[in-house]
Amino acid sequence: KAGSERAARDLGVELLFEGPVDSNAAKQNEIVENWITLGVDVIAVAAENREGISTALRKARREGIKVVTFDADAMPDARSFFVNQATPQGIGEALMDEAARLCGGEGEFAIICATLTAGNQREWQREIERRRQERHPGMKLVAVRPCDDLKDRAQSEATALMSAHPKLRLIMAICSPAVPGAAEAVKQAGKKGAVRVIGLGLPNENRRYVKEGVTDTVILWKTEDLGYLTVQAAVALAKGELKAGASTFKAGSLGEFRIEGDNILLGKPFLFNRDNIDQFDF
Amino acid sequence: MNRWIREWSVVGVLALLLAYLAWRAPAFFQLQPLLSLLAREAPSLVVACGVAMVIIVRQIDISVGSQFSVCSVIAGLLAAAGWPLAAVVPVAVLIGGSLGLVNGLLVAWLGLPSIVVTLATLVALRQCLNLVRQGEFVNLPERIQWLGLSQSQGQWLLVGGAVGLVAVLAWGLRHLAAGRWLYAVGSDAEAARLAGIRPRAVTLGTFVLMGALTGIAAMMNVVQSPQVQPLTGSGLELKAIAAAVVGGVAISGGRGTVWGVLAGLLLLACISPAMVHLHIDAYWEKAIQGLIILAAVMVEGLRRRRNHAR
Amino acid sequence: MRAEPAHPPAPGAAAGPSWRRWLLRYEVLLLLVLVVEWLLFYHFGTSVNRRGVTVGFGTLDRQFDILRHSCEIGLLALALTPVILTGGIDLSVGSLLGLCAVVFGGLTHALGLPLPVAAALTLVVGAVAGGLNAGLICQLRLPPLIVTLGTYSLFRGLAEAFTRGSVTYSDFPAGFLVLGQGRWGGLPVQAWLFLAVAVSVWIWIHRTVAGRACRVIGFAPEGARFAGIGVRGQLTAAYVAAGVIAALAALIYTSRLGQAKADAGLGYELFAITAVVLGGTSIFGGRGTVTGTLLGVAAIAVLKNGLATLPVVMRLNAAEELAGLLTGALLLAALAAGKLAERLRLSSVTG
Amino acid sequence: MSERPLLAFRRITKSFGAVRALRGVDLEVRAGEVHALLGENGAGKSTLIKVATGAHAPDSGVIELAGETLERLDPALARRRGIACIYQQPALFPELSVAENLALRLEPAAGWRRVAWAERHRVALALLARIGAEIDPGREVGTLSMPEQQLVEIASAIGAGARVVIMDEPTASLTRREQERLFGIVNALRREGVAVIYISHRLEEILALADRVTVLRDGQSVASRLRAEVDEATLIRLMVGRDVAQLYPPSESAPGAVRLALRGLCCRSAGGRPVSFEVRAGEVYGLAGLVGAGRTELARTLFGLTPADAGELWIDGERVTIGSPQAAIAHGIAYVPEDRRRHGVVLELPIEQNVSLAAWRRLFPLGWLRRDRERSEAREFVRALAIRTPDTETATANLSGGNQQKVALARWLATRPRVLLLDEPTQGVDVGAKSEIHRLVRRFAAEGMAVVLISSDLPEILGMSDRIGVMRGGELAAELPGGAGATQVMSAALGQPVEGTAA
Numbered sequence A: 001k002a003g004s005e006r007a008a009r010d011l012g013v014e015l016l017f018e019g020p021v022d023s024n025a026a027k028q029n030e031i032v033e034n035w036i037t038l039g040v041d042v043i044a045v046a047a048e049n050r051e052g053i054s055t056a057l058r059k060a061r062r063e064g065i066k067v068v069t070f071d072a073d074a075m076p077d078a079r080s081f082f083v084n085q086a087t088p089q090g091i092g093e094a095l096m097d098e099a100a101r102l103c104g105g106e107g108e109f110a111i112i113c114a115t116l117t118a119g120n121q122r123e124w125q126r127e128i129e130r131r132r133q134e135r136h137p138g139m140k141l142v143a144v145r146p147c148d149d150l151k152d153r154a155q156s157e158a159t160a161l162m163s164a165h166p167k168l169r170l171i172m173a174i175c176s177p178a179v180p181g182a183a184e185a186v187k188q189a190g191k192k193g194a195v196r197v198i199g200l201g202l203p204n205e206n207r208r209y210v211k212e213g214v215t216d217t218v219i220l221w222k223t224e225d226l227g228y229l230t231v232q233a234a235v236a237l238a239k240g241e242l243k244a245g246a247s248t249f250k251a252g253s254l255g256e257f258r259i260e261g262d263n264i265l266l267g268k269p270f271l272f273n274r275d276n277i278d279q280f281d282f
Numbered sequence B: 001m002n003r004w005i006r007e008w009s010v011v012g013v014l015a016l017l018l019a020y021l022a023w024r025a026p027a028f029f030q031l032q033p034l035l036s037l038l039a040r041e042a043p044s045l046v047v048a049c050g051v052a053m054v055i056i057v058r059q060i061d062i063s064v065g066s067q068f069s070v071c072s073v074i075a076g077l078l079a080a081a082g083w084p085l086a087a088v089v090p091v092a093v094l095i096g097g098s099l100g101l102v103n104g105l106l107v108a109w110l111g112l113p114s115i116v117v118t119l120a121t122l123v124a125l126r127q128c129l130n131l132v133r134q135g136e137f138v139n140l141p142e143r144i145q146w147l148g149l150s151q152s153q154g155q156w157l158l159v160g161g162a163v164g165l166v167a168v169l170a171w172g173l174r175h176l177a178a179g180r181w182l183y184a185v186g187s188d189a190e191a192a193r194l195a196g197i198r199p200r201a202v203t204l205g206t207f208v209l210m211g212a213l214t215g216i217a218a219m220m221n222v223v224q225s226p227q228v229q230p231l232t233g234s235g236l237e238l239k240a241i242a243a244a245v246v247g248g249v250a251i252s253g254g255r256g257t258v259w260g261v262l263a264g265l266l267l268l269a270c271i272s273p274a275m276v277h278l279h280i281d282a283y284w285e286k287a288i289q290g291l292i293i294l295a296a297v298m299v300e301g302l303r304r305r306r307n308h309a310r
Numbered sequence C: 001m002r003a004e005p006a007h008p009p010a011p012g013a014a015a016g017p018s019w020r021r022w023l024l025r026y027e028v029l030l031l032l033v034l035v036v037e038w039l040l041f042y043h044f045g046t047s048v049n050r051r052g053v054t055v056g057f058g059t060l061d062r063q064f065d066i067l068r069h070s071c072e073i074g075l076l077a078l079a080l081t082p083v084i085l086t087g088g089i090d091l092s093v094g095s096l097l098g099l100c101a102v103v104f105g106g107l108t109h110a111l112g113l114p115l116p117v118a119a120a121l122t123l124v125v126g127a128v129a130g131g132l133n134a135g136l137i138c139q140l141r142l143p144p145l146i147v148t149l150g151t152y153s154l155f156r157g158l159a160e161a162f163t164r165g166s167v168t169y170s171d172f173p174a175g176f177l178v179l180g181q182g183r184w185g186g187l188p189v190q191a192w193l194f195l196a197v198a199v200s201v202w203i204w205i206h207r208t209v210a211g212r213a214c215r216v217i218g219f220a221p222e223g224a225r226f227a228g229i230g231v232r233g234q235l236t237a238a239y240v241a242a243g244v245i246a247a248l249a250a251l252i253y254t255s256r257l258g259q260a261k262a263d264a265g266l267g268y269e270l271f272a273i274t275a276v277v278l279g280g281t282s283i284f285g286g287r288g289t290v291t292g293t294l295l296g297v298a299a300i301a302v303l304k305n306g307l308a309t310l311p312v313v314m315r316l317n318a319a320e321e322l323a324g325l326l327t328g329a330l331l332l333a334a335l336a337a338g339k340l341a342e343r344l345r346l347s348s349v350t351g
Numbered sequence D: 001m002s003e004r005p006l007l008a009f010r011r012i013t014k015s016f017g018a019v020r021a022l023r024g025v026d027l028e029v030r031a032g033e034v035h036a037l038l039g040e041n042g043a044g045k046s047t048l049i050k051v052a053t054g055a056h057a058p059d060s061g062v063i064e065l066a067g068e069t070l071e072r073l074d075p076a077l078a079r080r081r082g083i084a085c086i087y088q089q090p091a092l093f094p095e096l097s098v099a100e101n102l103a104l105r106l107e108p109a110a111g112w113r114r115v116a117w118a119e120r121h122r123v124a125l126a127l128l129a130r131i132g133a134e135i136d137p138g139r140e141v142g143t144l145s146m147p148e149q150q151l152v153e154i155a156s157a158i159g160a161g162a163r164v165v166i167m168d169e170p171t172a173s174l175t176r177r178e179q180e181r182l183f184g185i186v187n188a189l190r191r192e193g194v195a196v197i198y199i200s201h202r203l204e205e206i207l208a209l210a211d212r213v214t215v216l217r218d219g220q221s222v223a224s225r226l227r228a229e230v231d232e233a234t235l236i237r238l239m240v241g242r243d244v245a246q247l248y249p250p251s252e253s254a255p256g257a258v259r260l261a262l263r264g265l266c267c268r269s270a271g272g273r274p275v276s277f278e279v280r281a282g283e284v285y286g287l288a289g290l291v292g293a294g295r296t297e298l299a300r301t302l303f304g305l306t307p308a309d310a311g312e313l314w315i316d317g318e319r320v321t322i323g324s325p326q327a328a329i330a331h332g333i334a335y336v337p338e339d340r341r342r343h344g345v346v347l348e349l350p351i352e353q354n355v356s357l358a359a360w361r362r363l364f365p366l367g368w369l370r371r372d373r374e375r376s377e378a379r380e381f382v383r384a385l386a387i388r389t390p391d392t393e394t395a396t397a398n399l400s401g402g403n404q405q406k407v408a409l410a411r412w413l414a415t416r417p418r419v420l421l422l423d424e425p426t427q428g429v430d431v432g433a434k435s436e437i438h439r440l441v442r443r444f445a446a447e448g449m450a451v452v453l454i455s456s457d458l459p460e461i462l463g464m465s466d467r468i469g470v471m472r473g474g475e476l477a478a479e480l481p482g483g484a485g486a487t488q489v490m491s492a493a494l495g496q497p498v499e500g501t502a503a
């Protein structure tokens, strides 16, 4: 959000930002339709649900509104560009590779997700599984548990996972509240080092555990850059500076980004660990 | 026995579940994880007892989840601002109590239906918190955790405290005149008024007590981890109500015990870890949870049906 | 010693001026709230954008969007009204919506059934699920709250188990998507369905003996039995109807979003109950009107959607939160005003 | 008897909406006297005593207790000052035990007091024994029958050690034996110097008990006389404002063919015992018995509430099985239950909807409500039964007890039944209305209905019945002709040998 606001300032455009705290496809549709009737120029969405949002976005395009997606994509025909901070593939691979590295290539691990039905998380899990089969067959996924985006519930789930699977080597938390939740559980179970914690999250929520060595690695897309890039791309699109088929895109202060097909790539996912966490404060 | 049929059927289903676990997944019964599980459920237990009392007076409080969050976040902020624990706890209880007072005043004095009032405060408090915190965690200082004790001392203290609280409430509800008033008002408020009990005062008091218990519960939760998530406690109302009604508290008021609530909560709390231990895929969990809730109350229903036929 | 011979007052005399009685009715009050809301949003939420097009709250499109977005919750609220009138509750409608959505998706995609057949079967599933609730409540005489709390978990759980949490059915044929996205006779298609259901429920509740029976059961279940009302039959009808309406809502939901997934309708029951109680229906049963429910749904929908068109709110990025806050406030204010109006009505009667 | 009043009402007024229930009532009650309060249904008797117990705040006027004005009276204060009351509508807690129900009314109001359960049980046992009720103090009140609940109410009032005991129709559903026990208690209270306010519609009770009689009419006291100055006719004239010609109208028609026949009918699963008797068209069959004799249970079985599982039931020579109240209605059976508030009327519904409730099939054959029809039907009954109400849209809860009873009766008459089961149909009904009801019962019988009249009011049974069945322990102990005497019925009910015909 901060990044998108900076970009909006740089470019002198008006930015409407709406993000439900709880994620829900139907809600997002309503917001988009709201924007359509407001008659905005560009819509940028992080699709909560691929198919669900696409209908609304197609409608927007019919009305002459430009559409870009970021973070999570919609159907390709429903938008012009996808600002791809880290493809599900990128995230899945990064998580799985990191897990395998920490466990030395073999061992049991478990996943804690937000809900069983959240779209992007399902995709990450698919990628994780593919990577596991391809590169790390020694790793074994023993359970996937939802935590409803609640840190406390993640803590309980992690506790149960550890006692039910004594050979568990690693917990992979793929929603942000679950990372500190799992870390706290590992710490309380006295299994620091024996059970590793990695996940997707923000530096501030995990700083304590990363420093203590409970959490090993946190993967983060630099949200600020993502927001900045998205807004830059959206404005360029609206002004007609960015057209289909381009292969690079220059985004203000961030420099150039590669475009692959209709994906604008932000680069590889970013890994935090003990060494670099202090460089960030958000 | 007949009177406690629901309580016993819940205990029975719980015992079945535990027995099955002992057979298929004995690892469930390890001291430390079990203690952690109980400690994590201690706050829910306290809240569920409060909700049970509100239901006994024939009201309902579905705003507890939001109350819980507000107490937790404020307590967390105060602790982060350097307040000593001895000051934070009473403040949390006070805040809970005053949130309960607001509900209670609207219900008892304005005579609005409690489900509407607490539905309103549920949404309003939750959205206030979202507006103010935007989902950001509160980081707590180290000394708050486990009330400054060691982890296992702290966990024992929380579990013991919660059970002790249940025992005190159970005793009070059974053996204090004021406790019996709850049942009287829940059974028939007009009759209670004619018997010289002040139903409004009793209702108000119950809501305040409920709030204070929520404050205590929030503290019990806050001390268990070094961060407070503002979303904490969302969905707690449903869990608490479920524990109460499964544990035999009649939604029509005047009937129920906190011991039943304890059984109901333990049953509900065991389901999720049991799934993990039994290696059942998570997407079956809600269905099984629903079946267990139905099973636990079905015993009573079947029995009543048989009695009726006899 | 006697002052005056007291005759029982003539019928209607105690009623006071009837227009005043009517004005102080709760529904009229709600209507007033709705109109005020609408005018406020119309005034502050409508603007002309840079392309010279009128946008915001005041556009017809916007009004239709509100209509389309509130259809499913509105249907659930309608489904809940008779149930709540009987003194019961059905917490499972939101979960049932989810279950029916994936059942419909499964039937059309996995089994490849033709759409009308699949839709009909989905409605049957809704009826069966409602029947399950009714059976547990009537046959085993369990409290509705517990039963539907159980099925609330059960139905959602079945939907998740059925799709293993992840399968999303999409790619519905355009002919089906019309239901949730198209227009017919100037109005969104689902609005017609909604209207049909609303009118049916209204007739059922306010014009037939079955509706009266629901009320009597809500006031006094024992008394209803002693009056020879088939309590079980009426309760079963109410819960089965709730199931069928929830299934219908699932079809509309699926069509509107073009997808069926296990999380469909998550949390809708709370919105629906809010709308029903805002509409003046007593949660203890007996008292309430379908008109009230419709007004309640409208008041909440307009509030929620209208707020999102206010420039101030958009800049604050707080539509969601404010909508929640204001809904809460509205609930309290409306109910308090209802109480006050009742008192005024009584005092006007005293004269 | 001292001359200074112990309890005095001075110009009390009280309105409910448009209904002016009390319009300046003056009443003085002395210590050691039984002061009977009389009046038609809706005259304001219950309202007056609710003012005295602080349940209602008066609009104006004062209450004095032993010369001292009671300000801001509430039930707790009234109790502390020694005013105890048996309410007309039992104010009990259905989910709680009998012992606890008593304790909540008797124990001091301190909330932090420890509850002594054993003591409660003991006190309850003693009190129940004193009024001769055989009720287990541990039972939940919700499972008690109507008369048993009334006994619990009585126990709570006499246990309070009060200076003023108010009894609002304590005998409405009690049978002769309990009544007599109660009279003993009232007399004992009088001897102890307690002031008793006694409300009843049974004039013979009043004449037997009272020292002084006050008659209320339309919210005003129209007369206050010493017992010696009045007789039954005077009282009736004071209450109703006219003479009520004849209390029990004579049988007008000769009984026709057998309409209702029971052959060993019973519901074993509800603990019933087989019962056999026949009732002819145009006949009023009285059922007498003590509390708990099983009359209500029999009526419930006949009406399909606890369907019979043994024996046969014949209606108009046709064998029928009745598995539910709907089936009973379809066969033309109507049942006016004894527990008016819980079963007889739906308090929240308007009068007109209560009246039409059981007659839907006749009034709305298409299932489509017709308010006009319903209203005209209700108006007719309001007129015919002299139900005192501003209009037919008034909620039934706002009616006085006796008027509620008439609504319950109207509901079943509206079904045009062939068999009418009346369970305590005139409990709490004033003399005028009572004779009205009796006349109606006669008229309906004359039109060919078979009427089963269950009543604990022995004179009513004796006066109305063409034949009398006496029940005991769930069985028909004796069948007596209409002209039987009170002693015959009583001895049959108590299980003593009866001279005359036995069943």
Ligand SMILES: Nc1ncnc2c1ncn2[C@@H]1O[C@H](COP(=O)(O)OP(=O)(O)OP(=O)(O)O)[C@@H](O)[C@H]1O
Residues within 6 Å of the ligand: D016, D017, D019, D020, D021, D039, D040, D041, D042, D043, D044, D045, D046, D047, D048, D088, D388, D397, D398, D399, D400, D401, D402, D403, D428, D430
């Ligand atoms: N809560 C109330 N609300 C409105 N009207 C009421 C209420 N209670 C009593 N009334 C009215 O007040 C009048 C007096 O009623 P009350 O119950 O005192 O009569 P009563 O003399 O006790 O009659 P009964 O012999 O039938 O018991 C009646 O007209 C009744 O309808």
Ligand SMILES: Nc1ncnc2c1ncn2[C@@H]1O[C@H](COP(=O)(O)OP(=O)(O)OP(=O)(O)O)[C@@H](O)[C@H]1O
Residues within 6 Å of the ligand: D142, D143, D144, D145, D146, D147, D148, D173, D175, D289, D290, D291, D292, D293, D294, D295, D296, D297, D298, D338, D456
């Ligand atoms: N609702 C009830 N629940 C449990 N027991 C009941 C209930 N009603 C009555 N009983 C019991 O059934 C027995 C028969 O009571 P019933 O009411 O039929 O007697 P009755 O002759 O009609 O007496 P009364 O004329 O005083 O009503 C009694 O022992 C009574 O305690």
Ligand SMILES: [Mg+2]
Residues within 6 Å of the ligand: D045, D046, D047, D088, D168, D400, D401, D402
């Ligand atoms: Mg009375």
Ligand SMILES: [Mg+2]
Residues within 6 Å of the ligand: D295, D296, D297, D338, D423
């Ligand atoms: Mg009886």
